[in-house]
Every structure is written in structure tokens, then in C-alpha cells.
Amino acid sequence: MSYPDLAILALALGAAWLAALSSRPGPRGLAAVAALSGLGMAVQAWRLGPCWQYAPLCALVLALAALAWLRRRPSPRHRALVWTGRGGLLALAAAAALPWALLPVPELPPPRGPYPVGSRVFRWVDPQRLEAATADPRDRRNLVVQAWYPAAAGGAVPPPYLDGLGRLPETVSFIPSLAMARYGRIDTHARGQAPPLASTRPWPVVLFSPGYGASRGFYSGLLADLASRGFVVLALDHPYEVSVTQLADGRLATPIERLPPDDPGQLHYMAMRMEVRAEDLRGVLDRVQRGDGFGALSARMDRTRVAAIGHSFGGAAAIAAAMADPRLRAAANLDGTLYGRALRQRLEVPLLLLESDRRETGHSERYLQGTAALIRHLRAGGYRYQIAAANHYSFTDVPLFLAPPARWLLGRLVGGSRGAAATQALSNDLLTAFLHDAWRDAPGDVAAAAAHHSGLSGGALSPAAAAGAK
Known part of the structure; x- marks a missing residue:
């Protein structure tokens, strides 16, 4: 407001x-x-x-x-x-x-990094993958990716905040689409179609997977800020799971859930969806490695420095992808509950685990057990931090959809009083230091980055200490 x-x-x-x-x-x-x-x-x-x-x-x-x-x-x-x-x-x-x-036009925090940000959306069809969510045997899996990257001058059309504006379903992630009628005016602080900024070395790449049912757009504040710090961020939408996304042929895909009746707690279903997401991430990684489909941005991406990160269910997918693909050299999980093989397999690359305030989010026993299993299976160490006064949604833009008085009241009633802007800035400070530390490509002191923020608890995870994780 x-x-x-x-x-x-x-x-x-x-x-x-x-x-x-x-x-x-x-x-x-x-x-x-x-x-x-x-x-x-x-x-x-x-x-x-x-x-x-x-x-x-x-x-x-x-x-x-x-x-x-x-x-x-x-x-x-x-x-x-x-x-x-x-x-x-x-x-x-x-x-x-x-x-x-509910603000007509939410205001996102401006990026804090030294580089201007460009953004472009890519939509592809993978002819080798069937689309299991639909009944049509001819359907193939769509890959929907929004790139955020350091940009040179140019680019006039701002990137869309959400796919399908003007023809949204009645609700988007439980938010009435009527409230989003003016979301086309949201300033994402990025230049649409801007050429990538040249540098002496290609930019490192971060693959990002959003929370279950959430649009990639709901993380625009986090992603634009991360790109402004010198990363190419490739944010995915996962068709037929996200609330709404536009496919390569222009159709809007909305959620299709086929929950098996003999699956208590939907554990098998969620494990299956996690694998679909992990395969989406690896499909985008294949294109990064081939330099295929990104236009001029392909030449500006460093294929040797690639990480997978995600929030909530997207964090679980990022971990699963990193466990299966050695081309991913680091992984970060923001408040994600693990399923399936991610509970059992080893993680061979460095991990950053960022958690919201457990008292405010009320992490489930399944989350706590999965996190303990993940830490036990670490082989390259990493870091774990809990962010006080941040709840599960503080990593997203969603709290910014509310006017400041409503935000303040909600923070007192259900938590998250740190706010989305402060939580995103803190998260990216730690992510930036962690990734440079994991890749050994620039000074990256995670402990020093954490020391600049109040309300953080946690620290380093060593492979030796991981065996005794609780």
C-alpha cells in the first residue's frame, strides 16, 4: 500500500x-x-x-x-x-x-545486488516424456522456465508476474483471482527480454523449484534479488501441479490430482510427484549443458557451476535431483519435507538447509524426521540455519500481497513478523555465500554472512557430525 x-x-x-x-x-x-x-x-x-x-x-x-x-x-x-x-x-x-x-498492486522489494536484472520466459515440450497427469496418450511433458539474470541495457517490456493474467481460474493457490486483476502492473524490477550482461567469466546457474501448487511468480522478489548478485536463476513451473501455468501451445494448465485411495497420507503420491519435479529439473539442466533453447543467454551460463534449490516441496525436489545427477554441484532446501528415496540416499554435494521458525511454522514430525535423515546422509557437509520470526511463507511474495496493517496483524496472530522482504534478503545473503563456498570460485564465508543478521541459529554441518544428527 x-x-x-x-x-x-x-x-x-x-x-x-x-x-x-x-x-x-x-x-x-x-x-x-x-x-x-x-x-x-x-x-x-x-x-x-x-x-x-x-x-x-x-x-x-x-x-x-x-x-x-x-x-x-x-x-x-x-x-x-x-x-x-x-x-x-x-x-x-x-x-x-x-x-x-489485499492490495490491488503489491510492491516487491527492489533487488539489492550490484547488477541490473533481466528476465525471459521459455516454454518447451520434451518429446521423450509422456505427460502422466492427463488422460491423452499424445500429451508430452512441458518445461516452463523463467530466467532471471544479470542484464545489459535494453529490454522494455516487463516480464509477467503470473501466467494467464486476464484468464485465471477462480482461485490461484487459494487466493481469489479477482484480487489479482491488477497483478499485471506489479514491478518485478526486471527488464523483459534484456540481453544478458557480458562478463570475464560466464555466470553460475541456479535451478529453482517452487512450493507445492505455487507459481514461480510468487518468488519473484527472492529470484530477482538472487540474479542481481551475479547468478542466472532458472525458475520452473511444474505443469498440472502449479495453480496455473501457460504451456508451449498457449493453453493454461491447472492442477490435476489423482490421489490413490490406498495411500495413507499420500506418501507414495508425493514421492511420485517429487520424482516428476526432479526430472523436470534435470530436463532443464540437460538444456543448460547443451546450450539449447536459451538464445544469447546460453553463452553466458557456466555449465560447471550449477546448483538446485527450492522452497517447501520444491526443496525436496532439488535434493532429489542433486542426489541423482552429479552435474549439480550444490543443493539448498528452504523448509522442504522429503519423500521417497530422498529419505534414504546419500547427498554427495554441499547442502544449505534454511528453516523458518519452528515455533511459528509448526514443522511436522515427518519434516523433522526427513531433515534428520538428510543430514545423516550428507557426504560433503554444509550448513543449517533457523530464521527466527519467519514462517513458511516468508520466503515467498505472498505476505506482500497484504497491506502493511494486515501484514502486521497477521504477523502477531500466526507469525512471520520478520517479513518477506527481510527473510528473502537474509536467505540470499546466505545462499550467495554458500554457493561461492561450495564452488570455491569466490570468497564465500557463510558464517560471516550469518553474523550480519539477528535471530539466526545453527551453523556448519560436517560429514563426521552428520552421523549423529537428531
């Missing part, structure tokens, strides 16, 4: 409060407040377009104008209407404030 938004809302709500509880301001004052509020909303509508969030506020302004008109009529009937309308004004004021909790 911008400062003009707050000013308009405060002005209208303050006027409603005064009108409901006192005889002041008078008719002229109320009319002036209504006029100023209406002018402010007209400016906002011109800037953002019509938004449903403004409808109750428009009604409130009209009610204030009507009240000003009634106060100019001294008859008992009009005075009775004034008094009767005061309770309604308070209710209307509350209705005007509540919808603003």
Missing part, C-alpha cells in the same frame, strides 16, 4: 468516524472531505484502473456527501436520518478498510 493509498483511506475513514460520533465537521467540512477523497480515488483509478478494493470506499465517500446534504436540512425527518445513518457509516467505514487488506 503506497503512501497516497494510506492518505486517502485515512482521510475517508477519519471523516466517517467524526461524522458518526460528533456533530462536527459541519456540512461544508464533510463535503470538502468527500470531494478530496473522491479526487484522490479518481487519481488512483486513473493510475491503476478500476479496482474492486475501491468500491466500498467509493460508497463511503458518497455516504459522506449525502450526510453533508442532509445536515443542511433542519427538518426533524432529516435530523433523524443523520442520526440513523451514523451507525451505518461506521459499518461502511469498516467495509471500506477490510478489502484494502
Whole structure:
């Protein structure tokens, strides 16, 4: 919520409060407040377009104008209407404030790295992989990737925040798509189609897998910031699992779940989906290694420095991919629960495990057991940190969809008071140091990076200590 938004809302709500509880301001004052509020909303509508969030506020302004008109009529009937309308004004004021909790256009934190950011979306079909989620035997697996990278000057069209804007399903990750009508105006702080920035050495590559059902777009703040620090970040959407993504032929794919009835807890199903995701990651890695399909960006990617990272279920997929493919030289898991073979196999590359506050997220016993198994199977060591006052969604942009007052209230009720911007910045400080340390390509002191932030607990994991992990 911008400062003009707050000013308009405060002005209208303050006027409603005064009108409901006192005889002041008078008719002229109320009319002036209504006029100023209406002018402010007209400016906002011109800037953002019509938004449903403004409808109750428009009604409130009209009610204030009507009240000003009634106060100019001294008859008992009009005075009775004034008094009767005061309770309604308070209710209307509350209705005007509540919808603003979901911002028409969320504001993402700007990247903190030294490089400008470019972004481009790639959509391919893998002719060798069947699409198991659909009933059509002719369907083949789509790979949907958004690249974030250090950019040179150029590129004018901003990258889309979400696929399918303007034709979204009714809900996207349980959020009403009506609230996303203006998400095409979100500033991702990236230049669409910008040419990659040349350097003396190609940029290292990070493959990213999002949480279960989540769009890659919900991590734009995290990913743009990571790219600004000197990485090519390739963020995947996983078709038919993500809430909505656009396939190579232009169709929108939405979730298809076929949960087997004889699978308590859906453990087998989740293990199967994890393998599909891991294969998606490896399919994109194949293209990176071949230099196939990325245009000018292919020449700027270092094929010897590639890592897999992910959040939540995406973290599990990143671990599974790193266990199966030696071309991945590091892995990071942000709050992800492991399934299937990832609970049993060894991890031969360095690991960074970032966790939200266990008291606020309430990590399940399955998560804790899986994490302990992962640490026991480490062969190259790594690091584990818990971030105080961050909950499971703090790694995403989702908390930023709410206005600051709603964000503050939610942080007190369910946790995550550190906030998305601060959690993403901290995560990328640690990720940057960890990756350079894992690749031995630049100074990367993870402990020093952690020391710059308060509320972190944890530290290094050595292979020798891993056997005794709890």
C-alpha cells in the first residue's frame, strides 16, 4: 500500500468516524472531505484502473456527501436520518478498510545486488516424456522456465508476474483471482527480454523449484534479488501441479490430482510427484549443458557451476535431483519435507538447509524426521540455519500481497513478523555465500554472512557430525 493509498483511506475513514460520533465537521467540512477523497480515488483509478478494493470506499465517500446534504436540512425527518445513518457509516467505514487488506498492486522489494536484472520466459515440450497427469496418450511433458539474470541495457517490456493474467481460474493457490486483476502492473524490477550482461567469466546457474501448487511468480522478489548478485536463476513451473501455468501451445494448465485411495497420507503420491519435479529439473539442466533453447543467454551460463534449490516441496525436489545427477554441484532446501528415496540416499554435494521458525511454522514430525535423515546422509557437509520470526511463507511474495496493517496483524496472530522482504534478503545473503563456498570460485564465508543478521541459529554441518544428527 503506497503512501497516497494510506492518505486517502485515512482521510475517508477519519471523516466517517467524526461524522458518526460528533456533530462536527459541519456540512461544508464533510463535503470538502468527500470531494478530496473522491479526487484522490479518481487519481488512483486513473493510475491503476478500476479496482474492486475501491468500491466500498467509493460508497463511503458518497455516504459522506449525502450526510453533508442532509445536515443542511433542519427538518426533524432529516435530523433523524443523520442520526440513523451514523451507525451505518461506521459499518461502511469498516467495509471500506477490510478489502484494502489485499492490495490491488503489491510492491516487491527492489533487488539489492550490484547488477541490473533481466528476465525471459521459455516454454518447451520434451518429446521423450509422456505427460502422466492427463488422460491423452499424445500429451508430452512441458518445461516452463523463467530466467532471471544479470542484464545489459535494453529490454522494455516487463516480464509477467503470473501466467494467464486476464484468464485465471477462480482461485490461484487459494487466493481469489479477482484480487489479482491488477497483478499485471506489479514491478518485478526486471527488464523483459534484456540481453544478458557480458562478463570475464560466464555466470553460475541456479535451478529453482517452487512450493507445492505455487507459481514461480510468487518468488519473484527472492529470484530477482538472487540474479542481481551475479547468478542466472532458472525458475520452473511444474505443469498440472502449479495453480496455473501457460504451456508451449498457449493453453493454461491447472492442477490435476489423482490421489490413490490406498495411500495413507499420500506418501507414495508425493514421492511420485517429487520424482516428476526432479526430472523436470534435470530436463532443464540437460538444456543448460547443451546450450539449447536459451538464445544469447546460453553463452553466458557456466555449465560447471550449477546448483538446485527450492522452497517447501520444491526443496525436496532439488535434493532429489542433486542426489541423482552429479552435474549439480550444490543443493539448498528452504523448509522442504522429503519423500521417497530422498529419505534414504546419500547427498554427495554441499547442502544449505534454511528453516523458518519452528515455533511459528509448526514443522511436522515427518519434516523433522526427513531433515534428520538428510543430514545423516550428507557426504560433503554444509550448513543449517533457523530464521527466527519467519514462517513458511516468508520466503515467498505472498505476505506482500497484504497491506502493511494486515501484514502486521497477521504477523502477531500466526507469525512471520520478520517479513518477506527481510527473510528473502537474509536467505540470499546466505545462499550467495554458500554457493561461492561450495564452488570455491569466490570468497564465500557463510558464517560471516550469518553474523550480519539477528535471530539466526545453527551453523556448519560436517560429514563426521552428520552421523549423529537428531
